[in-house]
Amino acid sequence: MTNESQPSSKGRDEQWRIGVLYSRAGVTSATESEHFFGTVLAIEEINAAGGVAGHLLDPVVYDPKGDADEYRRLATRMLQEDDVTVIFGCSTSSSRKAVLPVIERNNALLWYCSIYEGFEYSPNVIYTGAVPNQNSMQLAAWLLRHVGRRFFLVGADYIYPRESNRIIRDIVEDHGGEIVEEVYLPSDADPASLKTVIDEIESVGPDVVFSTLIGRGARTFYTMYRERGFDPARHPIASLTMTEGEIRMIGPELCGGHIVAASYVNTLDNESNRRYLDAWRTRFGDEPASMWSEMAYNQVHLFARALARAQSLDTARLVEAVHEVEFDSPEGMLRIDPGNNHATLTPRIAICRADGTFDVVWESRGPVKPDPYLTTYGLAEFWLDGERS
Structure with missing residues (x-):
């Protein structure tokens, strides 16, 4: 996957199209690049294993370069022009809040993997990062x-x-x-x-x-x-x-x-983390894995499990399904609380x-x-x- 990339038209109707919206430039480029790498690794693993229900994940990727207006514009483009209904993206609360009205207005689903300050709930967001x-x-x-x-x-x-x-x-x-x-x-x-x-x-x-x-x-x-x-x-x-x-x-x-x-x-000394680090090093060499890449990786795998259950990118069906699945992640078993759409960590x-x-x-x-x-x-x-x- 590269910035500003869209999948080829071949086989699109047979794939699960998703959006990836992280900044590779700008103030938060270091942490958001790690979000991006974790997302890439998970998508590649899922697709190498045959995708979900026989269909590959088909990412549309844009780089908002740390600008809140660009997050909003590119999210709108994904939802209205690229036929995307699920977005993995945003890092800061400012970028999340810039995108949230667009997500809710289009009844899409945002997967947000950063730690944040809490005091928010949306039926259109799955929050996989830690709260206070x-x-x-x-x-x-x-x-x-x-x-x-x-x-x-x-x-x-x-x-x-x-x-x-x-x-x-x-x-x-x-x-x-x-x-x-x-x-x-x-x-x-x-x-x-x-x-x-x-x-x-x-x-x-x-x-x-x-x-x-x-x-x-x-x-x-x-x-x-x-x-x-x-x-x-x-x-x-x-x-x-x-x-x-x-x-x-x-x-x-x-x-x-x-x-x-x-x-x-x-x-962390556990088998899931050892598998993750082996895969990470094979793909990215000596670039260190961290919380930023790991949680981004986790949420894509959790999404794939929910998608396999829902058999649909419909937001309501996906959210219902994600409450019923779990992922043995590098940091431990990952689950989403059905009461608030946040992760148990x-x-x-x-x-x-x-x-x-x-x-x-x-x-x-x-x-x-x-x-x-x-x-x-x-x-x-x-x-x-x-x-x-």
Whole structure:
């Protein structure tokens, strides 16, 4: 598959046409390229095995280049011109919200694999990424217990960072911690702005920095933080997003000691992950697999199982079917909660090693049901469950 590609007309009526809408350029190109690669791998595996019910998956692929208006325009093009009713795409909440009215108006189905802030439900979206009760809450509890109580929050200025920081602030302050500062920068923050933030971190001396910066700005921030002389073993940056691919881009030697909360890191020791990594390396060489690629891969396989059951790309039939299937994914058994269309996932906390891989230091005793509206907000159950350190 290539950008701006459409399948040939031969055999189209005998194939399952789907849309793929991830940015290969722009601020979020690193993470969305990983979404794209995971999607490619799953489609190729499914088609190599004969497709679904004897018909191949037939992808229509566009690159919105990180622009919200392009996401909306290209989604509209897929649905109205390309005869697509199922789209795998979007990474940020801004892009998802740009596309959502188009999806709902056309009664299509969006598969959204990124972590996000929750507080949303649509019958036209399957949300396969973690929501705050599957990552933020556990991270806050672990940091309060093992790192310290003084938090510095820095994020990109859009929906997900602001909502994530609101949740972190509530949890930290409700459990005896303190937010010493909360700062927002443009999504593609420049080095001068980042230097100002690092100056402030040095001035106030927090125990931990919680970062929801994204893209190039986030990578530059990690580099400048270490160059300033901060020791991650004593003053780590904690994140929900900084995983193996971007760690390699920054330089693993600069990232050892930093912390991530994620349902997947590629050092998980199970048979499904070993199969996935073998397939990944065969297809993409030494490009590291991460949460971004793994969840994109998972949702295509979950879709294929739902499609085999529904025998139709009709949205209502597919959604009903996806509630009845599961996928033995690299991170564990993946299911969609029929009450809210979100995934049941296993929260994990991991610390980056100097070689760019992660050691899992905490994981929940089992999968956690999604609670996108945070109807329960306690943390006591997370303090000791599954702790490894």
